[in-house]
Amino acid sequence: MLLFLKCCISGVFGDEVKSVSVMEGDSVTLHTDITDRQRDDHILWTFEHTTRLAEIIKRDQKNFMFVKNDGIFRDHLQTNSQTGSLTITNIRTEHTGRYKLHISRHYIAYNCFTVIVYAHLPVPVIKRNSSDCSSSSSSSSSNCVLLCTVLVLNMRDVSLSWYKGNSLLSSISVSDLNIRLSLPLEVEYQDTNTYSCVLNNPITNQTQHLNITHLCQMCSGQQLCKRH
Known part of the structure; x- marks a missing residue:
């Protein structure tokens, strides 16, 4: 802490x-x-x-x-x-x-x-949002919905955020709570940008980098594989 x-x-x-x-x-x-x-x-x-x-x-x-x-x-x-x-x-x-x-x-x-x-922070986990990795109905591109999660116990003033490179995409903050934080992100499977999920408090942070290739793979018929 x-x-x-x-x-x-x-x-x-x-x-x-x-x-x-x-x-x-x-x-x-x-x-x-x-x-x-x-x-x-x-x-x-x-x-x-x-x-x-x-x-x-x-x-x-x-x-x-x-x-x-x-x-x-x-x-x-x-x-x-x-x-x-x-x-x-x-x-x-x-x-x-x-x-x-x-x-x-x-x-x-x-x-x-x-x-x-302040307690030591755990490293957030990035996973598929259930089976929400599917073909986009609005375009020929396929999108993958990901979820960054972390269990916050006996911690205060923490924020969970998605970054694209150094740019903040979204964030959620809590204070003095025992709770599981979750933050979604939707990307195209062929996206080559660098994404990371960051848990931080006023003086330190823990970062988990997103591996799109590992979590969102394309299968035949323009459908995304379901990896668990």
Whole structure:
């Protein structure tokens, strides 16, 4: 999967919004932007407003640290004792949510991060649309109806598209659904153009190229063979 990270910052850190995209299984670091830890710094990270993930308290040049090591975050969290930054390793879809940083020193500041993790995409499958490969009634040319399909499970913001070369022919999009997507395409059996079916989300894609010769063959009598 991928991860989309949006940082909404308030307090002395200004109104800048930072973003980064990461696949599921990668690591992402949420930065505090602190370069000089001070004597009485208190840094607290929380998830979904209530779950305490990590805490660093500095007293008389000594660091007192807590890092959560159970539940969905077991073996996934690392904290930098010098900067207070939080790293999520081997990130999973269940780590999607809102992360909040509370910094208390001679001022109080908050950073909030909305993290969205994207799953790895499957490769779409191109097949004949049942037996819909038949002679065209409108011309002497024979057309073949194809179907690009893919099962979308626990994924968000995905699109399934047909391309002719680099030109988009058609597309269908869904968000946060478990569903089988299907997109038809009609071509002439002798068509020599390059077609591909692409499944994508905001940061990655999977492509299946169409082999017209393999899926749509001409038989005697200007009829198309039925291949299964």
